[in-house]
Amino acid sequence: MRKQTIWIMLAGALVMTQVQAKSIATDTNGDGVFSREEMIAASVQRYEKRFVKADINADGKVTLDEIQGKKLSVAKKADANHDGVITREEVKAYVTTMVDKRLAKKDFNKDGMLSKEERSTKKTDVE
Ligand SMILES: [Ca+2]
Numbered sequence: 726m727r728k729q730t731i732w733i734m735l736a737g738a739l740v741m742t743q744v745q746a747k748s749i750a751t752d753t754n755g756d757g758v759f760s761r762e763e764m765i766a767a768s769v770q771r772y773e774k775r776f777v778k779a780d781i782n783a784d785g786k787v788t789l790d791e792i793q794g795k796k797l798s799v800a801k802k803a804d805a806n807h808d809g810v811i812t813r814e815e816v817k818a819y820v821t822t823m824v825d826k827r828l829a830k831k832d833f834n835k836d837g838m839l840s841k842e843e844r845s846t847k848k849t850d851v852e
């Protein structure tokens with residue numbers, strides 16, 4: 726029983742650390758505000774990491790048949806020229822669109838950056 730509790734606490738701490746790490750990784754200059762460039766760079770990095778793992782035959786190309794599960798729908802959207810290969814450029818273009826969408830929704834003062842307050846606004850407040 727006690728052992729179980731410790732594991733749950735550990736798992737919780739791990740999730741917290743990941744969330745924090747994500748925020749720190751995005752906010753490269755540490756001012757608490759996410760600029761468009763910071764968000765794009767951080768997302769590209771995240772996606773690239775995912776896609777590097779997806780490159781099963783390690784030929785440096787990530788093809789749609791190497792990607793499984795939830796990631797596949799993202800990958801299909803990212804594959805702009807529909808050749809079944811996800812290139813770095815396509816990932817960047819896709820991520821840029823996503824960041825712009827997020828900004829359009831949440832950047833209330835239209836300065837092209839997301840402050841802590843803007844980020845914490847719930848979706849329901851926006852729509
Ligand atoms: Ca491959």
Ligand SMILES: [Ca+2]
Nearest residue numbers: 804806808810
């Ligand atoms: Ca492609």
Ligand SMILES: [Ca+2]
Nearest residue numbers: 832834836838
């Ligand atoms: Ca803003």
